[in-house]
Amino acid sequence: KPIEKLSREAAQHEIAKLQDDLRQYGIAYYEQDAPIVEDYIYDALYARLVALETVFPQFINPDSPTQNVGGAMTKSGLEKVVHPAPMLSLGDVFSLEELDEWDSRTTKSLGFQSDYNLELKIDGLAVALTYVSGKLVQASTRGNGTIGEDVTANVKMIKAIPQVLNEPITIEVRGEIYMPKSSFSTLNKQRELDGLAPFANPRNAAAGSLRQLNAKIMKQRNLSAFVYYTAEPDILGSTTQSDALKRFSSLGLPTDTHNRVMTKMADINNYIAEYTVTRDNLAYGIDGVVVKVNQLDDQLDLGNTVKIPRWAIAYKFPPEEALTVVRAIEWTV
Ligand SMILES: NC(=O)c1cc2c(=O)c3cc(F)ccc3oc2nc1N
Numbered sequence: 634k635p636i637e638k639l640s641r642e643a644a645q646h647e648i649a650k651l652q653d654d655l656r657q658y659g660i661a662y663y664e665q666d667a668p669i670v671e672d673y674i675y676d677a678l679y680a681r682l683v684a685l686e687t688v689f690p691q692f693i694n695p696d697s698p699t700q701n702v703g704g705a706m707t708k709s710g711l712e713k714v715v716h717p718a719p720m721l722s723l724g725d726v727f728s729l730e731e732l733d734e735w736d737s738r739t740t741k742s743l744g745f746q747s748d749y750n751l752e753l754k755i756d757g758l759a760v761a762l763t764y765v766s767g768k769l770v771q772a773s774t775r776g777n778g779t780i781g782e783d784v785t786a787n788v789k790m791i792k793a794i795p796q797v798l799n800e801p802i803t804i805e806v807r808g809e810i811y812m813p814k815s816s817f818s819t820l821n822k823q824r825e826l827d828g829l830a831p832f833a834n835p836r837n838a839a840a841g842s843l844r845q846l847n848a849k850i851m852k853q854r855n856l857s858a859f860v861y862y863t864a865e866p867d868i869l870g871s872t873t874q875s876d877a878l879k880r881f882s883s884l885g886l887p888t889d890t891h892n893r894v895m896t897k898m899a900d901i902n903n904y905i906a907e908y909t910v911t912r913d914n915l916a917y918g919i920d921g922v923v924v925k926v927n928q929l930d931d932q933l934d935l936g937n938t939v940k941i942p943r944w945a946i947a948y949k950f951p952p953e954e955a956l957t958v959v960r961a962i963e964w965t966v
Pocket residue numbers: 720721722723752753754755756757759809861862923941942945
């Protein structure tokens with residue numbers, strides 16, 4: 634119900650209920666690592682409580698969940714981290730036609746047909762890893778792009794992420810942390826045994842694991858990662874995206890090996906068709922294919938909008954459940 638239509642009593646009642654519920658969800662989340670509700674539900678209820686308390690400040694009490702967000706603490710109890718260069722998200726397209734339009738726009742902007750580095754789009758959560766003199770000093774989530782959460786302690790539990798690089802360089806790299814499919818099913822079986830709600834998908838399981846505060850539990854979740862980007866490629870001496878991936882690998886950073894350099898849309902369509910089918914056999918979840926202008930200085934020429942790079946696009950696979958529905962309909966007719 635819109636807040637301005639609420640009577641004082643109704644507002645007081647809803648605020649009290651939200652304060653109780655969110656306090657209980659918060660305890661389950663931080664202390665028992667057993668979230669009762671999905672993050673997005675918690676966030677929506679939390680936003681509703683903040684809005685109500687703003688309009689009815691007389692009902693704010695000191696132990697309201699909105700009052701204990703300590704200075705640097707975020708909801709998940711992790712410290713905040715400011716990203717020096719904003720972590721942008723990828724723009725999406727949902728059909729080969731739209732991908733073709735993106736290619737035409739990009740070709741027009743550049744004045745020539747660029748070659749593209751194609752990469753599987755790992756379905757995990759984005760992190761930034763900062764190495765100083767080759768040592769991992771900080772790991773943070775994307776957050777809102779400018780302010781993320783410090784997940785350094787948990788990321789140090791991820792075997793795939795080296796704590797020391799093969800070269801003593803200082804660089805920030807970005808990648809995707811994910812939970813392999815096998816770990817996901819094992820974890821959910823255990824959660825059912827423990828009477829806990831299973832995670833909806835590997836991505837939520839990875840995010841939930843990474844943002845909980847107990848490093849021992851984190852170790853058992855055996856997450857993995859792929860690195861795919863740095864804003865400082867000259868440190869690597871790379872001039873293309875495909876070469877940057879090779880350099881990440883030579884440093885000891887995990888990279889996905891399915892990337893290919895292509896120019897012709899026909900080849901790109903074949904790559905997409907191939908992985909639309911074979912993704913079920915991969916050890917990790919992917920939700921699409923990322924197409925990137927391969928020459929790094931062409932990427933700079935194209936630049937970014939406020940939210941997304943102009944030099945990269947994510948082609949998203951049709952969601953699997955949709956396919957299930959289609960199959961179900963086919964079955965009935
Ligand atoms: N999930 C992924 O596998 C994946 C994700 C991104 C990004 O989110 C991404 C975001 C940017 F602003 C720029 C490049 C990027 O490249 C990326 N490359 C990938 N392979």
